[in-house]
Amino acid sequence: MSTSLKINGKTHDVDLPEDVPLLWVLRDEIGLTGTKYGCGVAACGACTVHIGDTAVRSCQVALGDVWDDVTTIEGLGTPETMAVIQSAWVEHQVAQCGYCQSGQIMQAAALLAENDSPTDEDIDLAMQGNLCRCGTYPRIRAAIHAASAKMKEV
Amino acid sequence: MSRIGKIARRSFLIGSVAIVGGVAFGAYKINQPAPNPLKPLTGQTALNPFILIDAEGVTLIAPRAEMGQGVHTTWAALIAEELDVALEDVRVLHGPAGKAYYNSAMMGEALPGKGYDTSAFQHSLGEAMGSIGKLVDLQLTGGSSSMKDGFVRMRETGAAARETLKQAAANRLGISRDQLKTENGSVIAPDGSSLTYSELAEDAAGITPPDVTLRDPSQWRYLGKSTPRIDVVGKSTGTAQFGIDTRLPGMKFAALRANPRLGGGMKGFDASAAETMPGVEKVVDLGNAVAVVANNTWLAQQALDMVEIDWEDAPYPPETDQLFDAIARSFDEKPNSSMRDDGDAETLPEGATELTVEYRVPYLAHATMEPMNATALHDGITLDVWCGNQDPIFQQKKCAELAGVEQENVRIHTTLMGGGFGRRAELDFASYATLLATQMKGTPVQLTWSREEDMRHDFYRPGAIGRFRGAIKDGRAVLLDGQIAAQSVMGQSLKRYAGISPMGPDKVHVEGAFNQPYGIPNYRIRGYLTDLAVPVGSWRSVGNSHNAFFHETFIDELAHAAGRDPLVFRIELMQGVHAPSVGCLEAVREMSGWTGKTPDGVGRGVAFTYSFGTPVAEVIEVVDEDGTIRIRKAWIACDVGTALDPSIIEAQMESGLIYGLSAACFGEITFAGGEVEQFNFPDYDALRLHNTPEIETRILETNRYLGGVGEPGTPPSMPALGNALFDLTGKRARTLPLSKEFDLLA
Structure with missing residues (x-):
C-alpha cells in the first residue's frame, strides 16, 4: 500500500510500511539526504523538519502519521536562493563539521516564524534540543539574532 | 542526477x-x-x-x-x-x-x-x-x-x-x-x-x-x-555530502550489530525471525558481527533487533571498578617513561610543605554527530569504499586485506565527515562494510551504525589515574612529581593502523604533563602503562585530555596551599621559560579583568596547557543560580605563531573548549558485564546551546613556530572549570565528570 506525501511542494507516493519514520522515508526512499540521522530517539535534533509550520523530529513521526505538508532543509532554500536564516548561517560562518546544521536551521526557522524577535532566553529554550558536538552554539545564537534583524528590515 | x-x-x-x-x-x-x-x-x-x-x-x-x-x-x-x-x-x-x-x-x-x-x-x-x-x-x-x-x-x-x-x-x-x-x-x-x-x-x-x-x-x-x-x-543548505549521504544506483541499506563485549567473538545466531521482516533482503554473518541488509536503514535496524545472537565474553575485566583497580596496580610496575626528571624529585626540599593528591578520569566516547558508516561495492576485482576517514592509505590496506584484492584495486572515496575527533582514524567502519560487500558482490551496500552501536563500540579515551606529589616554599612550587597510569593509546592504535608495536617511552601518554613550561626546580613526570584489552584510541588532544586535568588542577592546589593567586602563581613559574605562554596568561588576565577575587555566588578558575605547539590559557566563570551552577563565561588566549585564518582559529578554540567542558561536566563511559552502559545521548550528554558559556577568544602571534589549533583548546578547559568550581564552592574536583558532585545546569 502506498502513502502519499507532499514534500517541499512535490507529491511523492511512498511504498513502505506505515510505521517507517519520516526520517528514513526522506533519506533512503526519496533521496533527500539533507535531513540527518543522529540518534533515532529525539535526543539530538539532527533530523528536524517542518510538518506544516511545526518543527518536528522526523525520527519520531511514522510515515502513516504525517499530518500535513513536509518541508526539509532542501525546501527552505537552495545554494543559489538561500532563505534569510541560511544566509545568516553563511554570514556568521556557523558550520564546522556541518552535520547537525540542517536540524539547527530548521529549528531556528520555526522559532523565527513564531517569534520574530527572540531574546537569548527564547533562543535557549527553542534550541536546547539540538545537539552540536563541534560546539557552534555561540555562532548559532549570533546567526539567529542576525536573521531576526534582517527579517524585520524586509 | x-x-x-x-x-x-x-x-x-x-x-x-x-x-x-x-x-x-x-x-x-x-x-x-x-x-x-x-x-x-x-x-x-x-x-x-x-x-x-x-x-x-x-x-x-x-x-x-x-x-x-x-x-x-x-x-x-x-x-x-x-x-x-x-x-x-x-x-x-x-x-x-x-x-x-x-x-x-x-x-x-x-x-x-x-x-x-x-x-x-x-x-x-x-x-x-x-x-x-x-x-x-x-x-x-x-x-x-x-x-x-x-x-x-x-x-x-x-x-x-x-x-x-x-x-x-x-x-x-x-x-x-x-x-x-x-x-x-x-x-x-x-x-x-x-x-x-x-x-x-x-x-x-x-x-x-x-x-x-x-x-x-x-x-x-x-x-x-x-x-x-x-x-x-x-x-x-543540506547539500554537503557526508559518508552517510552516499547514494548509488541499486544500493542496499544495512544495519550492524557487533559483540557489545568488545573484542569478544560470536558463538552463533538465529536470524529466522528477522529474515521474514518487511524490507529485509538478507542477514549476513560478518564473523564477530551480524548485518541485516534491507531496502531501508530503519527496517534493517528493526529486523536486527529480532536476531538472537550468542556472544562470547569480553577479553577484559567486565566491571568499571575492576578496570580502575587494574589501572591503579600499574603504579606498582616499572614506569614506562620518565620524560621529565629535573633536579631531585625524591627528596622533599627543606622547609617545604608537601601535598599529595590522586585524580581519576573516566573512559570517554567520541560521539561524533554522524554515526559510523561506510558504503562499499565489490565487483569481484575492485573494491570501492566511500567513507569519511582520517587515514586513507591505512583504510585502503585494511580493506584490501579483508576483501582479498590487491591494494591498488581498492579505491577509497573520502567524504566530508560529520565529526572526527580521532574516531575516524579507526578502520572498523570501513572494514565491516568491506566484509559485507565481499558477500554481496556487484551490489553497493551502505552500512550505517545505530547511535547505540556507535556509542557502545568506540575506541575510548582511556580512563586514567594521576598521582601527584608536590611541595611549596615561600609562595612558589619547588617540587612537582607526577605519575600517570592508563592504557596506552599509541600502543593499541599503531598496531591497529599499521601493524607496528611501538616500544620505548610513550610520549603521548604523558603529554600535557611532562612538557609544560613551568620552571619548577624538582620536576618529574612518570608514565605507567596498563595492559587491558578495552579498545582505546585518540580522542581530541589524546594524552593531554587527561593529563591537563591532573597537572593543572594540581598546580591550582599548590597555589591555594601557598595562599597565592593561581594565575599569578603560574605566571611567576613560567617567567624566563617561555614568553608566549606567559603572554597567554597575561591576555586572559586582562580580558577577564582577573583580580583573584570573586563576589559571593561567582567562581573563577584558570588553567593553561601547551599542546601541539600552541600555548592556551583559559579562564572560566561559574555562577550559582539558586543552587544550580551555570558556566557563564569563558576567556581563551592562544598563541599560534602565525594566524592563517582568524575566524577558523577562533571557531576551533571555542569548539575545543566546548568539547572539553562537555566531557568534564557529563562524559563518562562505564562497563557492566563487559558491556558499555551508555547507549545514546540521554546517557552521554554534552553541552547544549543554553548551558554553553559566552566565549571571548584572543589570538596571539608571538610564538616562534606555527602551532596547531584543532585540539589545544580542549585540555585546559576541564581543569579551568574544576578550578572555578573550587573557587565557588570550596570543594575540590578530583574526579570527572563533575555532574556527579556538583549541581550543574543540565
Whole structure:
C-alpha cells in the first residue's frame, strides 16, 4: 500500500510500511539526504523538519502519521536562493563539521516564524534540543539574532 | 542526477585511465618524489598531486580530512595564495589514497622534546623526520598538524605550478617568463591579453618547475585573514555530502550489530525471525558481527533487533571498578617513561610543605554527530569504499586485506565527515562494510551504525589515574612529581593502523604533563602503562585530555596551599621559560579583568596547557543560580605563531573548549558485564546551546613556530572549570565528570 506525501511542494507516493519514520522515508526512499540521522530517539535534533509550520523530529513521526505538508532543509532554500536564516548561517560562518546544521536551521526557522524577535532566553529554550558536538552554539545564537534583524528590515 | 553526476565527476581522480602529466614539482622535502596519485581523464591535467586543471577550471586536492576544523579552506588558501586563483572559483576535493599526501609534520612531533623549548636545530630535525611519514603511509589527519605540514609545502606547490604555467605562456607568446603576471587563474601578457590556466595546463605539465621564492606575508591575499569557508554554503543548505549521504544506483541499506563485549567473538545466531521482516533482503554473518541488509536503514535496524545472537565474553575485566583497580596496580610496575626528571624529585626540599593528591578520569566516547558508516561495492576485482576517514592509505590496506584484492584495486572515496575527533582514524567502519560487500558482490551496500552501536563500540579515551606529589616554599612550587597510569593509546592504535608495536617511552601518554613550561626546580613526570584489552584510541588532544586535568588542577592546589593567586602563581613559574605562554596568561588576565577575587555566588578558575605547539590559557566563570551552577563565561588566549585564518582559529578554540567542558561536566563511559552502559545521548550528554558559556577568544602571534589549533583548546578547559568550581564552592574536583558532585545546569 502506498502513502502519499507532499514534500517541499512535490507529491511523492511512498511504498513502505506505515510505521517507517519520516526520517528514513526522506533519506533512503526519496533521496533527500539533507535531513540527518543522529540518534533515532529525539535526543539530538539532527533530523528536524517542518510538518506544516511545526518543527518536528522526523525520527519520531511514522510515515502513516504525517499530518500535513513536509518541508526539509532542501525546501527552505537552495545554494543559489538561500532563505534569510541560511544566509545568516553563511554570514556568521556557523558550520564546522556541518552535520547537525540542517536540524539547527530548521529549528531556528520555526522559532523565527513564531517569534520574530527572540531574546537569548527564547533562543535557549527553542534550541536546547539540538545537539552540536563541534560546539557552534555561540555562532548559532549570533546567526539567529542576525536573521531576526534582517527579517524585520524586509 | 546531480548527486550521481558529482560522484562520476569525482571518480576521474581515481579512475584507471591513462596518466597524463604527473609532473613532480621541487616542492617536497624528500629526495624521491612520491608518484602522483591523480589519474586524470583526457582533457584534464594534473600539474602535481595537488593541482588538477581542466576546461572547467582548477581543482585543488586537500588530502586532509575535513571533519569541521576548516582544513579544506585553509589548505586551499595556501595553494591559491601562490597559484593566483580565486578561492571562490576552485573546487576542493579530498583526493584518493596516495603516498604523495603523507603528513610531514606528525613524525616531527614524535621527537622526544617538550616542544616549547625547540631549538632551530631540533626544528629542522623534525622537518627531516617528517619525510619518514612518506615511508609509513602517513596520510593522516590528526595531531593538529595540517597547517604545520602544509604551510611551506603547499605554498611552494602553488608557486611552482604558477611558474610553469607562466613558462608555458612565455613559450607560446615568444617572450620571457618574467614579463608575465598571473591573476585569477590566468596568465597576463604585457599587452593586457590573457591566457587561462585551462588553456595552458597541458603545455605546463611538460615543463620542469623552476626554483621559486615564496611571497612575503605582507603580500598575502587570503592567508592571515578570515576567509569564507568553502564548505559553508553546502553545510547551510543540506547539500554537503557526508559518508552517510552516499547514494548509488541499486544500493542496499544495512544495519550492524557487533559483540557489545568488545573484542569478544560470536558463538552463533538465529536470524529466522528477522529474515521474514518487511524490507529485509538478507542477514549476513560478518564473523564477530551480524548485518541485516534491507531496502531501508530503519527496517534493517528493526529486523536486527529480532536476531538472537550468542556472544562470547569480553577479553577484559567486565566491571568499571575492576578496570580502575587494574589501572591503579600499574603504579606498582616499572614506569614506562620518565620524560621529565629535573633536579631531585625524591627528596622533599627543606622547609617545604608537601601535598599529595590522586585524580581519576573516566573512559570517554567520541560521539561524533554522524554515526559510523561506510558504503562499499565489490565487483569481484575492485573494491570501492566511500567513507569519511582520517587515514586513507591505512583504510585502503585494511580493506584490501579483508576483501582479498590487491591494494591498488581498492579505491577509497573520502567524504566530508560529520565529526572526527580521532574516531575516524579507526578502520572498523570501513572494514565491516568491506566484509559485507565481499558477500554481496556487484551490489553497493551502505552500512550505517545505530547511535547505540556507535556509542557502545568506540575506541575510548582511556580512563586514567594521576598521582601527584608536590611541595611549596615561600609562595612558589619547588617540587612537582607526577605519575600517570592508563592504557596506552599509541600502543593499541599503531598496531591497529599499521601493524607496528611501538616500544620505548610513550610520549603521548604523558603529554600535557611532562612538557609544560613551568620552571619548577624538582620536576618529574612518570608514565605507567596498563595492559587491558578495552579498545582505546585518540580522542581530541589524546594524552593531554587527561593529563591537563591532573597537572593543572594540581598546580591550582599548590597555589591555594601557598595562599597565592593561581594565575599569578603560574605566571611567576613560567617567567624566563617561555614568553608566549606567559603572554597567554597575561591576555586572559586582562580580558577577564582577573583580580583573584570573586563576589559571593561567582567562581573563577584558570588553567593553561601547551599542546601541539600552541600555548592556551583559559579562564572560566561559574555562577550559582539558586543552587544550580551555570558556566557563564569563558576567556581563551592562544598563541599560534602565525594566524592563517582568524575566524577558523577562533571557531576551533571555542569548539575545543566546548568539547572539553562537555566531557568534564557529563562524559563518562562505564562497563557492566563487559558491556558499555551508555547507549545514546540521554546517557552521554554534552553541552547544549543554553548551558554553553559566552566565549571571548584572543589570538596571539608571538610564538616562534606555527602551532596547531584543532585540539589545544580542549585540555585546559576541564581543569579551568574544576578550578572555578573550587573557587565557588570550596570543594575540590578530583574526579570527572563533575555532574556527579556538583549541581550543574543540565
